Amino acid sequence: MELSLSNSSSLRFPQNDFLPRHNRSTLGPFHTFSIKKLASKSISICRPLIWRRPPLVRLNAQTATESNASGDKHGDDDFIVEDVPHLTHFLPDLPSYTNPLKKSQAYAVVKKTFVSPEDMVAKEIIVQKDSPRGIHFRRAGPREKVFFTPEEVRACIVTCGGLCPGINTVIREIVCGLKNMYGVDDVLGIQGGYSGFYSKNTLNLTTKVVNDIHKRGGTFLQTSRGGHDTKKIVDNIQDRGINQVYIIGGDGTQKGAAAIYKEVEKRGIKVAVAGIPKTIDNDIAVIDKSFGFDTAVEEAQRAINAAHVEAESVQNGVGIVKLMGRYSGFIAMLATLGNRDVDCCLIPESPFYLEGPGGLYEYVEQQLKENRHVLIVLAEGAGQEYVAQSMQAFQEKDASGNRLLLDVGLWLTQQIKDHFTNERKMTINMKYIDPTYMIRAIPSNASDNIYCTLLAQSAVHGAMAGFTGFTVGPVNSRHAYIPINRVTETTNTVNMTGRMWARLLASTNQPSFVNHQTLRERVDKNTIDAINNMKINST
Numbered sequence: 164m165e166l167s168l169s170n171s172s173s174l175r176f177p178q179n180d181f182l183p184r185h186n187r188s189t190l191g192p193f194h195t196f197s198i199k200k201l202a203s204k205s206i207s208i209c210r211p212l213i214w215r216r217p218p219l220v221r222l223n224a225q226t227a228t229e230s231n232a233s234g235d236k237h238g239d240d241d242f243i244v245e246d247v248p249h250l251t252h253f254l255p256d257l258p259s260y261t262n263p264l265k266k267s268q269a270y271a272v273v274k275k276t277f278v279s280p281e282d283m284v285a286k287e288i289i290v291q292k293d294s295p296r297g298i299h300f301r302r303a304g305p306r307e308k309v310f311f312t313p314e315e316v317r318a319c320i321v322t323c324g325g326l327c328p329g330i331n332t333v334i335r336e337i338v339c340g341l342k343n344m345y346g347v348d349d350v351l352g353i354q355g356g357y358s359g360f361y362s363k364n365t366l367n368l369t370t371k372v373v374n375d376i377h378k379r380g381g382t383f384l385q386t387s388r389g390g391h392d393t394k395k396i397v398d399n400i401q402d403r404g405i406n407q408v409y410i411i412g413g414d415g416t417q418k419g420a421a422a423i424y425k426e427v428e429k430r431g432i433k434v435a436v437a438g439i440p441k442t443i444d445n446d447i448a449v450i451d452k453s454f455g456f457d458t459a460v461e462e463a464q465r466a467i468n469a470a471h472v473e474a475e476s477v478q479n480g481v482g483i484v485k486l487m488g489r490y491s492g493f494i495a496m497l498a499t500l501g502n503r504d505v506d507c508c509l510i511p512e513s514p515f516y517l518e519g520p521g522g523l524y525e526y527v528e529q530q531l532k533e534n535r536h537v538l539i540v541l542a543e544g545a546g547q548e549y550v551a552q553s554m555q556a557f558q559e560k561d562a563s564g565n566r567l568l569l570d571v572g573l574w575l576t577q578q579i580k581d582h583f584t585n586e587r588k589m590t591i592n593m594k595y596i597d598p599t600y601m602i603r604a605i606p607s608n609a610s611d612n613i614y615c616t617l618l619a620q621s622a623v624h625g626a627m628a629g630f631t632g633f634t635v636g637p638v639n640s641r642h643a644y645i646p647i648n649r650v651t652e653t654t655n656t657v658n659m660t661g662r663m664w665a666r667l668l669a670s671t672n673q674p675s676f677v678n679h680q681t682l683r684e685r686v687d688k689n690t691i692d693a694i695n696n697m698k699i700n701s702t
């Protein structure tokens with residue numbers, strides 16, 4: 164397969180929207196390519212693909228020519244595409260078919276039914292005039308050609324890891340998307356997470372069966388942690404004749420999906436593996452936000468409001484609410500920002516301390532003196548080191564190997580009570596609310612339902628078009644196909660030196676719990692990390 168540049172220097176992607184296997188090296192984790200090396204004629208490419216655009220000359224708006232009188236060039240800019248694999252990489256002779264959406268009544272009204280093979284989604288949306296073009300992902304959506312006929316598709320759906328509002332909507336919309344857009348009837352539900360692949364039972368998922376499941380919380384298919392055995396799972400996929408696998412789950416699940424994709428590729432079987440990122444913690448890298456997150460933040464308001472009412476209705480009321488967030492404090496941060504009554508938010512990313520100037524006790528006392536109550540929101544992963552010290556607890560893990568958290572809410576409640584009663588000789592009125600599971604075991608709200616529908620449909624379009632080994636998700640509000648490894652290599656956490664955390668500090672007026680020196684060191688470390696990441700990305 165060759166890629167070529169036309170006379171006008173624009174990049175031509177191959178018409179069939181993918182690159183063949185023999186053109187990929189096994190070195191790079193992704194199919195990364197940028198445009199510069201395509202400087203002349205046509206060339207064969209090998210992985211990791213670094214295509215570089217020749218010095219980019221922007222069209223002058225007035226003259227609409229390639230000349231650039233102002234000398235306003237981008238220079239040696241890279242346009243890097245981190246592409247996802249395609250079935251034809253290891254099955255080069257796969258036939259393709261015209262996408263049936265072309266004949267669909269609903270889509271006939273769409274001006275541009277199919278996504279162009281050249282459409283990319285930029286990872287960085289904030290750019291400067293002379294900054295490099297940067298990393299891009301393939302835009303999600305229906306393609307002109309598909310690599311499955313409706314009759315040959317046997318799809319399956321599995322849900323793994325913790326619960327999250329909207330899982331049932333995603334299941335429903337995969338089933339309905341396959342049926343209504345592509346005429347696919349054969350969809351199996353794997354029950355109870357990855358280990359469900361080893362079970363004899365599966366559910367037949369028809370549009371009728373899933374019709375109203377989006378109105379319920381949880382997962383219609385049930386879920387589990389642990390028990391991932393790649394070879395056994397792929398054996399089972401083969402034995403059942405499954406050729407599209409939709410995997411809904413968090414970072415652990417996506418790592419499992421990447422392993423399944425690799426095994427499928429090794430065996431050279433026609434199976435498309437699509438990951439749909441799910442996590443209540445919003446800790447999945449690259450994508451804008453995970454589904455169900457907004458619903459959970461909204462539900463958290465009920466607990467925070469209740470704690471506020473309780474705390475302000477008594478003398479020296481202390482309201483504490485513990486929310487989910489294992490390593491990432493997004494739920495606590497956004498629930499706090501959305502509420503405005505919270506006086507202090509504690510999250511895993513921001514170490515805090517209790518005693519002394521600038522500590523939590525001092526701040527609580529000040530709030531009690533000024534307002535006669537104080538309201539604290541706490542992410543479950545915050546302050547784990549303190550709890551571990553005071554309880555001398557043994558570190559336990561769940562079946563997937565995730566560290567089991569100690570109850571920081573109970574611990575903090577006790578610490579504050581002891582401090583004010585014993586040290587400060589003050590009577591306080593403690594009201595502790597732990598709505599942990601209540602914010603995730605609910606159905607998704609309307610806007611999350613729409614988001615889940617887009618995710619499901621994008622996954623279906625991607626699999627039908629023969630893409631595999633991808634996770635789907637919004638990047639700067641546009642849905643994209645992202646190589647699975649890309650979303651599992653790092654975790655999304657609250658940026659302590661970013662504006663959103665500063666907004667929170669400004670809204671609560673809480674102490675930042677860091678002195679200037681520590682903050683400086685953190686900023687420096689972030690900078691060094693960012694530079695190192697850039698080095699890794701550019702090698």
Ligand SMILES: Nc1ncnc2c1ncn2[C@@H]1O[C@H](COP(=O)(O)OP(=O)(O)OP(=O)(O)O)[C@@H](O)[C@H]1O
Pocket residue numbers: 323324325326356357358387388389390391412413414415416417418419420422441442443444562563565
């Ligand atoms: N590195 C890995 N390789 C293969 N499978 C994995 C890996 N890590 C986790 N898994 C499997 O993925 C499934 C879910 O993992 P986990 O329990 O960590 O939840 P998760 O997907 O991260 O979701 P969440 O964190 O939102 O609850 C489990 O069945 C686990 O065995």
Ligand SMILES: O=P(O)(O)OC[C@H]1O[C@](O)(CO)[C@@H](O)[C@@H]1O
Pocket residue numbers: 324325326388413442443444487488489543561568603
């Ligand atoms: O469902 P489990 O196993 O109790 O796990 C709870 C954990 O799952 C999450 O909801 C998602 O990882 C965390 O916020 C929480 O710590």
Ligand SMILES: [Mg+2]
Pocket residue numbers: 324413414415442
């Ligand atoms: Mg996880």
